[in-house]
Each structure stands twice: as C-alpha cells, then as structure tokens.
Amino acid sequence: MSGELIRAVLLACLAALIALPVGHFAAPWMGWTLFCVSLGLQLAFHFRNFARLDRWSRAPVVDASLEGAGAWDGVFGRLYRHEKDLRAQIDQRDREIAMLIAAGQALTDGVVLLDRNDQILFCNRTAEMQLGLVIRTDRGQPIMNLVRRPEFVAYLKAADFTQPLTLRSDRAEDRVLSIYVIPYAGDRRLMQIKDVTQTDRLDRMRRDFVANVSHELRTPLTVLAGFLETLQEIEVDRDERMRYLSLMSEQSQRMQSIVQDLLTLSSIESAPPPENELVDMATLLDKLRRDAEALSGGKHQIVVDSDGRGDLRGSAAELTSAFGNLVGNAVRYTPAGGTVRLVWKASPQGAEFAVEDTGIGIDPKHIPRLTERFYRVDRGRSRDAGGTGLGLAIVKHSLNRHQAQLDITSTPGKGSRFAARFPASRVADA
Amino acid sequence: MNDSAHLSSQFDEDLSRLRTHVLQMGGLVETQVSAAIDAYSTGEVSSVKHIVETDRRINDLEIAIDDDCAHIIAKRQPAASDLRLVFGISKIVTDLERAGDEAKKIAKGVRRIYEAGQVPSQFGIGVRHIAEAALHMVRDALDAFARLDVEQAHRVINADANVDVEFKSIVRQLITHMMEDPRTITTSIDIIWIARAVERIGDHAKNIAEHVVFIVEGRDIRHPPKEQKA
Numbered sequence: 256m257s258g259e260l261i262r263a264v265l266l267a268c269l270a271a272l273i274a275l276p277v278g279h280f281a282a283p284w285m286g287w288t289l290f291c292v293s294l295g296l297q298l299a300f301h302f303r304n305f306a307r308l309d310r311w312s313r314a315p316v317v318d319a320s321l322e323g324a325g326a327w328d329g330v331f332g333r334l335y336r337h338e339k340d341l342r343a344q345i346d347q348r349d350r351e352i353a354m355l356i357a358a359g360q361a362l363t364d365g366v367v368l369l370d371r372n373d374q375i376l377f378c379n380r381t382a383e384m385q386l387g388l389v390i391r392t393d394r395g396q397p398i399m400n401l402v403r404r405p406e407f408v409a410y411l412k413a414a415d416f417t418q419p420l421t422l423r424s425d426r427a428e429d430r431v432l433s434i435y436v437i438p439y440a441g442d443r444r445l446m447q448i449k450d451v452t453q454t455d456r457l458d459r460m461r462r463d464f465v466a467n468v469s470h471e472l473r474t475p476l477t478v479l480a481g482f483l484e485t486l487q488e489i490e491v492d493r494d495e496r497m498r499y500l501s502l503m504s505e506q507s508q509r510m511q512s513i514v515q516d517l518l519t520l521s522s523i524e525s526a527p528p529p530e531n532e533l534v535d536m537a538t539l540l541d542k543l544r545r546d547a548e549a550l551s552g553g554k555h556q557i558v559v560d561s562d563g564r565g566d567l568r569g570s571a572a573e574l575t576s577a578f579g580n581l582v583g584n585a586v587r588y589t590p591a592g593g594t595v596r597l598v599w600k601a602s603p604q605g606a607e608f609a610v611e612d613t614g615i616g617i618d619p620k621h622i623p624r625l626t627e628r629f630y631r632v633d634r635g636r637s638r639d640a641g642g643t644g645l646g647l648a649i650v651k652h653s654l655n656r657h658q659a660q661l662d663i664t665s666t667p668g669k670g671s672r673f674a675a676r677f678p679a680s681r682v683a684d685a
Numbered sequence: 686m687n688d689s690a691h692l693s694s695q696f697d698e699d700l701s702r703l704r705t706h707v708l709q710m711g712g713l714v715e716t717q718v719s720a721a722i723d724a725y726s727t728g729e730v731s732s733v734k735h736i737v738e739t740d741r742r743i744n745d746l747e748i749a750i751d752d753d754c755a756h757i758i759a760k761r762q763p764a765a766s767d768l769r770l771v772f773g774i775s776k777i778v779t780d781l782e783r784a785g786d787e788a789k790k791i792a793k794g795v796r797r798i799y800e801a802g803q804v805p806s807q808f809g810i811g812v813r814h815i816a817e818a819a820l821h822m823v824r825d826a827l828d829a830f831a832r833l834d835v836e837q838a839h840r841v842i843n844a845d846a847n848v849d850v851e852f853k854s855i856v857r858q859l860i861t862h863m864m865e866d867p868r869t870i871t872t873s874i875d876i877i878w879i880a881r882a883v884e885r886i887g888d889h890a891k892n893i894a895e896h897v898v899f900i901v902e903g904r905d906i907r908h909p910p911k912e913q914k915a
Contacts, residue, residue, distance in 0.1 A: 392832055397705050400831040403712025425719065425824070 259326040266297055300325070308334075317342055365432075365448030373398050373411060373444070385448050387426035398446075411436070421451070431455040460627060467629035471513055471644060475506035509643075516645035520628070523652045529570035533683055536566050536599055539575060543597055547582045554591035565601025566683045569657045577653040580646045581610045581673045587642075589614035589670075606682045609674035616667040625663060626651040657681055696761050700770060703753050704831075707774050707781075710746040711827040713739065714785045718823060718886060721791040722816040725879065730799050736792040743785040750778050766903075773900035777830065777893050784823060784889040787882040791816075794879040803872040811858065812876060815851045816883045818844065822890035829897045841894035842906075848887035855880045 270293035278286020304327040311321050317339050323331040356377075359366055365382030367375060374397050378390050386402050393401060399408050410420040416436040424430040435447040482499045485491070491499070540559050547557045567574060585595045593613040600607050617625065621632045629644040651661050658678050665671035717736055724732050754775045757763065763771055798804075822841050829837040859873045895907050 387828070389832075392834070396831060397701070399705055400708045401828065403708050403715060403827065405709070405713050405716055408709050408712060425715070 262326070263297070267294065270294060301327075304331075307331075364450075365446075367398065367446040367448070369398060369444040369446065371442035376443075382446075382448055385424060385426070385430065385432055385450065407434070410434075419449075421455075463630075464628050467644070468513075468517070471629060472510060475509045478506045479503055513643045513645070516643045516649060520645060520649050520652065523573070523649065523656065526656075529573055529656050531568050532571055534567040534569060534571045534574055536561070536601075537563055539571075539578065540597060540599060542575070543578055543582050546579060547586050547595060547597075550583060550586045551595075555586055555589055556594045558594060558596045559599075560596055561599035564684070565599075565606055567606065567657075567677060568681050568683055570653075573653040573656070577650045577675070578608060578610075580650050581675075584642075584646065584673070585610045585612040585614065585671070588612065593670075601682050603679060603682070605679050606677045607674055608677075609672055611670065611672045613670040616669050616671055617663075617665040618667055619665070622663050622665065626661065696763075696767075699757055699761070700763075700767065703750065703757065703771070703774060706746070706750050706753070707777060708827060708831055710743060710750065710778065710781055711823070711830075713743055713746070714781050714788065715820065715823055715827070717743070717785055717788040718791075718816075718820050721788045721795070722813065722820065724792055724795045725816065726813050728795075728799050728804065730796050733792040733796045737789055740785055740789045743782055747778050747782040751775060754778075766900075769900050769903055773896045776896045780889040780892045780896070784886045787885045787889070790882040791879050794875050794882070798872055798875050801871065811851060811855045812880050812883065815848050815855070815880065815887070818848050818851070819883050819887040819890065822848070822887050823893075826890045826893040826897070829894055830900075833897065833901050835898055835901050838894040838897040838901075842891050842898075845887050845891040848884055852880055852884040 274286040274290035365385045367378040420434045431452045433449045433451045437445045589612045596611040598609040626647045628648045660676045662674045
C-alpha cells in the first residue's frame with residue numbers, strides 16, 4: 256500500500272521534473288499542460304482498473320477475466336483467491352448439507368423439523384407419506400394446518416412430550432403412527448414418526464389371545480361347576496344323573512381338546528425344522544377322502560382331483576393333520592348335499608393342495624384374521640360345529656414350517672377354497 | 686416506516702392464526718364425519734353420545750372465528766386479497782359448521798337404526814362408500830385451503846358430481862327394497878336420511894373448495910351460467 260503511495264508521488268515528481276524545464280525554457284503553459292497530461296494519464300490508468308474491479312464486483316465470476324496492472328494486480332489477485340476459496344467452501348458445505356438431507360431421507364422413520372411457530376422446515380419422504388405432506392409446497396406452513404387431527408393439535412399445544420402420541424393415520428390407510436416430539440436448538444422441535452402398525456397388531460393379538468383362552472376354558476368350566484353344584488345339593492334320580500354326567504364329560508373333553516391344541520401349537524412353534532421324509536400323496540389323499548366320508552356320514556359328495564403325480568417332502572404327521580384339518584373344516588361348513596373337492600397338482604415349479612367346498616363361505620373382511628388363534632367368524636356356530644378355534648392357526652404354522660403358503664379365497668354363499676402352496680424344494684418326482 | 690412494517694407483520698400473524706383456527710375446526714369436523722361413518726359400519730352406538738357432545742365445540746368455534754373475522758375487519762380494515770381471505774374464512778366456517786351438523790345427524794340416525802335392532806349394512810352398503818368419498822372431499826377441500834391450491838379445489842368441485850350420482854342410486858336401491866318388503870321401510874328411510882346427510886357433507890366440501898377459489902383468484906364460481914356448465 257505504502258509502495259503504491261511512493262510510486263504515485265515519484266511519478267508525480269517525475270512529471271514535475273520534466274514539466275519544469277519545459278515550462279522554464281519554452282512557454283509556462285506548455286509545462287503546465289505536460290504536467291496535467293501526465294497526471295491525467297496516471298488517473299486514467301487507475302480509473303480503468305477501478306472500472307474493471309467495479310464490473311467484476313457486480314457479478315463476481317471465477318475465471319481469468321480479473322487481471323490488472325501494477326499495484327492493482329496484487330489487489331485483484333487476492334480478491335480472486337478469496338472468491339475462489341469462498342466458492343470452494345460453499346460447494347463443500349452444499350455437499351455436506353446434501354449428504355445430511357440424503358441421510359434424513361434414508362431414515363425409515365418419518366422426520367419433520369419445526370421452527371418455533373410449529374412451521375415445517377423440513378420433512379423426509381417417509382413423513383410425507385405418513386402425514387400427507389408435500390415438502391415442495393408445504394415448507395413454512397404451520398403443521399397443524401395440514402395434520403388437523405384434534406388429538407395431534409392438543410398434543411402439540413400441551414407441549415408435554417414425555418409420552419409419544421399414538422395416532423391412527425387417516426392418510427395412509429389403517430397405519431398406526433407413534434409420534435415423538437423432541438425439542439432441540441432452543442425452541443425448535445423435531446418430530447419423529449414411527450410406524451407401529453405391526454406392533455399394535457401383535458399387541459392386540461396377544462391381548463385377544465389371553466382373553467380368548469380364558470373365555471374358551473371358562474365356558475365349559477362354568478357348565479362343569481354348575482352340574483357339580485346341582486349334584487351336591489339336590490337329590491336327582493339315576494337317569495338325570497347319567498345325563499348330567501354325560502354332559503359333564505362332553506365339556507371336559509372340550510377343555511381337553513383345547514389344551515391339546517394349545518400344546519400342539521406351542522410344540523410346533525418351538526420344534527426343530529420338520530424332517531424330510533417322503534410323503535406319498537396318493538395314500539394321503541385316499542386317507543383324507545375316507546376320513547372326510549366318515550365325518551360327512553354320506554351327506555356330502557367328496558371328490559379327489561389328482562393326476563397322481565408328485566409327492567411331498569416333510570413331516571408326514573404334521574402334513575396329514577394340517578390337510579385333515581382343512582378337509583374337516585370344509586365338511587363341517589358345507590350344508591348337506593354340497594361337494595368337497597380335494598385338488599392336488601404338482602409341477603417342477605411347486606405343488607398345491609387345495610380344498611374347495613360349496614359351503615357357506617366367508618366374508619372377505621374375516622379372511623386376513625382367520626388364522627389368528629381363537630378368531631371366530633361366528634362364535635356360536637363354530638363352537639356347535641365342535642371347533643376349538645385353533646385349527647387354522649395350527650395349519651398355518653405347520654405349513655409355514657414347510658415353507659408353504661396358505662391361500663384363502665371365498666365368496667359368501669358360494670363356497671371357499673383353502674390352498675396350500677409348496678415350493679419346488681418340497682416337491683418330489685413331479 | 687419501521688412502525689408500519691411492525692404493524693403489518695402483526696396483521697399477518699393475526700391472519701395466519703385465524704387460518705390455523707379454521708383448519709383446526711376443520712380437523713374437528715373431519716374427525717366427526719369419520720367417527721359417524723365408523724359408527725354406521727360398526728354399530729358402536731356408544732360413540733354417538735360423544736359425537737353429539739363434540740358438535741357443541743364446533744358451534745362454539747364457529748362463533749369464535751366469526752368474531753375474530755369481524756374484529757380484523759373493524760380494526761385493520763384489510764384490502765384486496767386480505768379482505769377476500771377474511772370473507773372467505775367467514776363463509777368456510779359456516780359450511781364447516783353445517784357439515785358438522787350433518788355428521789351429528791348421521792350419528793343420531795345410526796343410533797335410531799341400531800336401537801330398533803336393525804343392522805344397516807345389509808340394506809345400504811353403498812352408503813359407506815359415498816361417506817368415504819365425502820370425507821375425502823372434506824379433507825381435500827381443507828388441504829386446498831391450507832395450501833391455497835386452486836387445482837386441488839377444482840378436483841374437489843368435480844368430485845361432488847360422483848357423490849350426487851351415487852346418492853341417487855342408493856335411493857333407487859332402497860326404494861326397490863321397500864317395495865319388495867314393506868317391513869324394511871323404517872330402516873330404509875333412516876338410511877336415506879343418513880345418505881342424504883352424507884350427500885350434504887359433499888356439497889359443503891364443494892362450497893369450501895369454491896370459497897378457496899374465490900380467496901385465491903377473486904372469482905366467484907358458485908353459480909356458473911348454464912352454457913358454461915357444458
């Protein structure tokens with residue numbers, strides 16, 4: 256800086272040195288003119304560089320266009336480097352921010368960032384789907400404007416976030432969301448949204464299971480206790496007593512079969528994978544048909560539809576009991592005169608055992624829950640038909656252990672189709 | 686200069702708070718409609734009492750928000766788009782309150798049917814379907830208001846025609862039912878009342894969407910001339 260000052264003074268002195276003799280020996284005005292012109296040239300040089308700087312500073316671009324002469328070169332160079340560093344830093348930050356946002360997007364939980372007025376700053380795709388937000392247009396919108404559920408609004412206003420809020424989503428069908436609000440950076444809030452649909456369902460199933468077991472066992476127990484009390488307190492004649500005793504033994508058998516099924520279920524659940532014995536399907540189908548005919552007592556038509564090809568690998572006992580259960584259900588829930596078809600089809604890609612009936616059918620809304628323990632479409636009827644409510648749960652577990660899928664289709668009033676699909680690895684000689 | 690900037694930002698805050706209040710009232714109405722539909726399909730008569738009680742809160746909110754609108758107009762004398770917003774809100778609130786009333790009517794109808802020992806679903810399965818459609822319309826109309834999204838508002842307005850058509854077909858079905866078996870007349874009429882209430886909810890959602898268009902574009906599209914309709 257001081258160098259430039261000295262240079263400017265020296266240049267002025269030089270101009271004066273030349274101008275003085277000219278002014279002295281020629282005319283004074285010529286001297287003055289020379290002096291002024293040389294100063295003017297200096298000024299023009301500086302002004303040109305200043306104009307360059309001015310133009311550049313209006314739209315700083317990092318290319319080679321900023322070049323000056325003399326002392327300006329140093330200034331321009333420093334400015335240029337500064338700008339370049341700044342840009343590099345900004346690029347670096349941009350990349351870091353993009354990485355952070357990408358990480359936020361990658362979360363499987365929904366995340367929404369709120370400012371102190373509960374306006375949306377950021378939300379990831381999961382949250383967009385869970386709450387029906389569109390971050391492109393909804394940034395800056397108060398979240399309560401879009402998530403309007405009264406319980407959510409009350410939760411956010413009460414600002415007591417010790418417990419998460421459980422919300423049944425009205426945007427994503429039937430999802431159950433658990434919303435955590437975490438204050439951060441002073442008065443900002445982070446909302447974390449977990450999808451707890453599965454846990455919620457398991458919880459309900461567990462509660463239902465305990466309630467159902469107790470209920471199922473209590474009903475026969477009440478009957479037993481009632482008869483015992485009667486027998487203790489009242490003199491009854493022999494015939495009456497025999498009738499009571501037979502009803503009592505019927506109920507105790509019921510309890511026994513429930514306990515038996517529960518034990519079967521738990522033993523299947525904890526047992527090692529099924530052995531790989533060969534199950535001869537022709538024999539099995541024949542046995543199933545005979546059992547079905549015995550159960551039906553001639554009231555139904557039992558048809559076996561099989562080309563005799565292919566056998567299964569797995570536990571013969573489990574598969575026999577699972578298939579037998581499906582056939583038994585079909586006979587029980589088909590009115591007299593109906594038809595029950597046992598269909599066996601095998602190919603190198605896999606095999607399918609299906610039971611089709613012309614029975615009462617099942618309302619579609621019950622089908623997803625049919626294999627839950629003790630789930631009953633119609634409580635009274637299934638108990639009359641002698642079920643424990645555990646049959647299909649056992650079937651499903653047995654099939655799962657053989658990597659098979661249970662596929663249920665049904666039309667109320669027309670009939671149902673229960674199909675067990677086995678993968679190729681479980682099929683022999685297809 | 687500074688002072689007026691401060692004043693106008695306070696004004697903006699007032700408007701934004703007003704909008705949030707309207708949308709919260711809307712959320713309440715949505716919940717009411719959805720609860721009424723659930724009561725219809727599950728037969729949980731116990732929820733009817735809750736719906737009737739909550740309706741009072743909606744009425745209170747309507748009065749409070751209308752009051753706020755009057756205050757803002759008197760105190761701030763808004764102009765142009767702000768004035769349209771306040772006017773629009775005042776109309777939206779009226780429609781919301783009426784939609785809430787219709788939800789209450791549905792709930793009461795459900796109670797009548799179940800208390801008479803009937804199950805409505807075997808007569809009118811279609812009701813649940815249009816009820817869901819109407820609920821979606823209310824939700825979309827409120828979303829359109831929150832985002833001031835004219836396109837979505839137009840989608841809601843167009844959806845109303847479907848609800849109207851389905852309502853008519855439900856009525857036709859039920860008339861056939863009643864002619865076949867006169868014992869079902871009482872229940873059928875109750876279901877027609879419920880379907881009618883659902884159809885009205887759709888109409889209110891459409892009105893709300895029209896108010897949104899008015900707020901954003903300053904155009905009143907409520908009663909288009911005949912030739913434009915085609």
